[in-house]
Amino acid sequence: MNSKDKYEILVVGLGHAGCEAALVASRRGHKTAAFSINLDNIAMMPCNPSIGGPGKSHLVYELSAYGGEMGRNIDNCFIHARMLNESRGPAVYSLRMQADKKAYQYRMRKVLEGQENLDLIEAEVAELMIKNDVIYGIRCADGREFNAPCVILATGTFLGSRIIIGKTSYIGGPHNELSATKLSDSLRNAGLQLDRFQTATPPRVRRESLDYSKFSELPCDDNVGFSIKYKGTRHCNIPSYLAYTNEDTIKIVQDNLQNSPIVIGNITDSGPRYCPSIDRKVIKFPKNLRQQIFIEPEGENSEEIYLQGLTTSMPADIQEKIIRTVSGFERAEIMRYGYAIEYDYLPPGQLKITMENRNIKGLYSAGQINGTSGYEEAAVQGFVAGLNATLFLENKEPFIPARFESYIGVLVEDLVTRTIVEPYRMMTSRAEFRLSLRQDNADKRCIDDGYKYGLIDKEIYSRVKNKYYAIDKELGVLAEFKINPNKENNKILDQIGSVPIKKTYFAKDILNRKEIKYPDLKKFGYELNSDIPQEWLDIILTEIKYSGYLCRQQKQIERLRKLEDYKIPEGFDFSKIKALSNEAKDNLHRECPNTIGEAARVCGVNINDISIILNYITGK
């Protein structure tokens, strides 16, 4: 077989980033090969088997509207779903789905295998082939070589990975997979900078060994979904539960801290603050005795239960002691012990916003290798990298989502401009314009690009277009329909239990009253639109209720857009601005941005630096 010149894009790794990268590349008609160290473990969830949550769900909704696969995949194999934050505001509503871990992998594998233009190859990629700072292929550990002008690295936590349990530590990938030991050296030789991060996972226990009478069952939501196509087609079928630690749990952890890797010091300290191990929580908040443990089954064909909240990499016997202090866990049997994993990543300052490497042409990276954390964060980067690789091959303008358009825009911009000190996780607080970037309007924000790049089919596209056409039309009618302050109308209001009006109200303003529902408008002579489903009505109500805030954000966004295009004088000498960090100065000097928008996306340049640069340019 002449494998040498067959491919245009090579994807290294088939986790969540690799799957999306491989799919977008091949779906856009480019011959793609995707490599995995073990093809049985495509789209594996080595930590919590769930998709979504605040910020993360926004990413998945957007990815779905762009034509990514993650949303469709989880919609087809979740076992439990919850709409979180329902009382905390539309900006932070977020769907979280518990996955049937194996079913998720099988379906994704089937999609990949059925995809035209895509070959799946089992191999450990050992070396990048680079000449004059341009990549031209990869070499596998077994000596096979593959040529292509684009290579996307999506190695997850496998790169130079090491497992740590108590004082023990050995070379290995997640769940005792192989570690990709050789590729790191190749990256170093190519002049790339590598650093270490760590993360950890809790023990898994046998389902039958727990006493469920001691736990409370978590509510679940039906008729939900991330994807436009499969939303509401499946129902929750396995419950999740909630348990709590107690004084004994905390005491055992405290008494055994000398066995914790973070105390021993045989692990890097750079771990995710938002996923603290029980060891770290006890060190930092020793008075917090009652901590939550979410009891989450891993799927229909598995007896394993994931214990969210009990992450630890203490020695096995201590893990057992800790767990058995919890009410309902007295007889708990651990099937897999918790562990920490330490791995190489490429500090993302080396990236362009397209996810291409700054120095090596054609080399892209996505996912945990870029210093992020989470399946969702990985998937969207895989999509951005894959799409941009195809656009590069087609000689087209790159795909660069802005931070005021999507969470994906926030993510890629943060990655290339901020110094990452811990694995980067998406949170709604990172999105300055989160009221405008809701999960309910992700389809509106992203579908045009998805369609433009040929990743959304016509039927879905017109469904979304029609939906917003109808919503906008209805909003227009509501904004014009008048309700006069006459006796009749005030009598109706009284019947509904609302206070009378003294001046003319528009229908949209009266809808702003909590007690008044859309169908009530009929009593005032308003012609109800029966074609509008409840979900669309919810969007309409959100738009009306939050219009003041949305308008304010829209104005801020407009200002940003203008700044985006603000010209930086030719030959502007950034090195003279002493207030900039040396890193920002060097990078600005190298990149020579033409506009403030471009400058803002240069690595190491933060919003403070931008205001200083503006100050210099405008002389104010």
Added chain:
Amino acid sequence: MFTSDTIVSFITSCNGPVSGIRVSGDKSLEVLKKIFVPEYKKKDIKFIARKVYLGDFVSENGFIDQGTAVFFKGPASYTGEDCFEIFFHGTPLISRLIVNSIILNGVRVADAGEFTRRSFLNSKIDLLQAEAISEIYQTRNEKALSLVYNNLKGTFSKEINEIRDTLVGVISGIEAYLDFPEDEVEAGNTKTISLEVKSIQKIIRDILKNRESCDYIRNGYRIALFGMVNSGKSSILNQLLKEDRAIITNIPGTTRDIIEGEISIKGILYRFFDMAGMRLTSDTIEKIGIKKALKMAKTSDLILFVTDISLEDQELNLKLEKKLKKYKHLTVKNKCDLKKSVENENSSTELLISAKTGVGFDELVEKIYSLTVGDLKMDDEIFLINERQKSHLLQTIESLDLSLETIKNGYTLDCVSVDLYDALNYLKEIIGEISTEDILDRVFSTFCIGK
């Protein structure tokens, strides 16, 4: 095209016994070596930073003058860049020759305030401190000067930073609540948030309350002398100005009939306006004169209504005093030395004095001070707040008001946070600083979250 040039400017008058020039920028040392040859000239002398050298200033045409030079190595300089300062005989000719010789070496004349601007941009000082520096030049009394130095030393910045930290605490609580719904974060309680927001508002309002004091400390009080002709207003003014040795000016006013004078009472500046006296024309008081004087009085902080107590007929004075009812005034009964029996005792609005003998002037000064300063705080705890800072503080309060309203109207915390972030940004603008990571840092250090 913009470059961060090396810049030059006078730092003293260019026409005095000694004049001084400062140069700042990367080329400083290079330029200094070209225009200045130290005594005991050695080739390639190394200028030790902050050491004073005596030597000759030279141009292409040779010797210009003798003087001294000091080199400052950045960042340990006023601007944070390499700098030097030179001093020479301050004649217009020498000044011109030396500046020309510097400019010929590729240095440009600095814009107004550019040294201080660079100092700010190079993070040597924050915005509040930069503003304090420009304030120094407008300060004309001791009290104001001590407040300016408060700002310069960063006391005000510290206060603003403390407020900012409190607000960051509130926002981080909300963020923890919104981003970690499954953790048991209790920061979502809107009652607590409202209380915290209100306490921040109170601190800012207190700062603003003192702003009235600031205005007076900085600008002083305007005191109008008002009364019939020949009642002794000018004599009183002269006596007042003599009384206080810290006379600054005693110049005719812009209009021919107003005389102005300044004195300092307990470090506070008082500016007196001596208006031409009212005249009697065919038994009525001159109307135009009164109108004019009242107009002046309106813009004064206090009117000294001067009467000639030695006159038998006080009817006209009583008529005039009626006109002053609306305004804060003190009736000063002058010429008490001419009147043998004094009927009234001094009251809270009346005072007997004699401009001739000086009787009653200690009381007068005391009275002027207490009638103007009154309850205003004048201690060192208050800050000098300029218009820009005031407007940002007001915007902060306004945004916080909006957040309270948002809570009151039952909106969710994602909306409340919009207003709180606005408030935070206004606070940051006061010190001219923006940082983005502080919220998340606070979230993780304060709340036990994450699984």
